[in-house]
Amino acid sequence: MEELGKAAVKAREQAYVPYSKFKVGAAVQGKSGQIFTGCNIENASYGLSNCAERTAIFKAVSAGETELTTIAVVADTPGPVSPCGACRQVMAEFGISQIILMNLKGDRRLVTMDELLPFSFAKVDFYKDGDNNE
Ligand SMILES: O=c1ccn([C@H]2C[C@H](O)[C@@H](CO)O2)c(=O)[nH]1
Numbered sequence: 001m002e003e004l005g006k007a008a009v010k011a012r013e014q015a016y017v018p019y020s021k022f023k024v025g026a027a028v029q030g031k032s033g034q035i036f037t038g039c040n041i042e043n044a045s046y047g048l049s050n051c052a053e054r055t056a057i058f059k060a061v062s063a064g065e066t067e068l069t070t071i072a073v074v075a076d077t078p079g080p081v082s083p084c085g086a087c088r089q090v091m092a093e094f095g096i097s098q099i100i101l102m103n104l105k106g107d108r109r110l111v112t113m114d115e116l117l118p119f120s121f122a123k124v125d126f127y128k129d130g131d132n133n134e
Pocket residue numbers: 017020022023024039040041042049050051052053073081082083084
């Protein structure tokens with residue numbers, strides 16, 4: 001957990017944020033134990049900006065790590081930073097169950113996926129056995 005937090009703080013330094021100036025860092029761990037980091041990356045077409053959490057998760061998945069466990073997120077906020085809805089849905093897709101919310105002052109809050117995204121949309125396979133679909 002300490003290692004993930006430190007990795008997230010370091011990743012934050014790479015944030016590309018000429019528009020918001022709001023730097024975010026993230027670090028995610030997969031079942032293999034390997035850590036993948038990410039920062040937010042903005043664009044002149046604002047809506048194309050990618051959050052730090054999704055940068056880290058997509059790096060993990062593109063390296064073949066699709067079963068993830070824990071993610072740490074950090075920003076320079078008064079309290080621990082909380083991920084946006086899009087990132088919550090992407091975290092759920094890859095099985096992240098623990099989320100470490102942090103700020104630069106050292107405040108931390110550990111929350112579960114179910115707390116962050118209750119009653120989430122599940123993978124299509126989930127519906128095949130039931131009568132929710134087809
Ligand atoms: O949890 C969050 C919240 C916001 N952002 C980014 C998106 C945008 O670049 C900037 C301002 O919203 O922060 C993240 O990376 N993660």
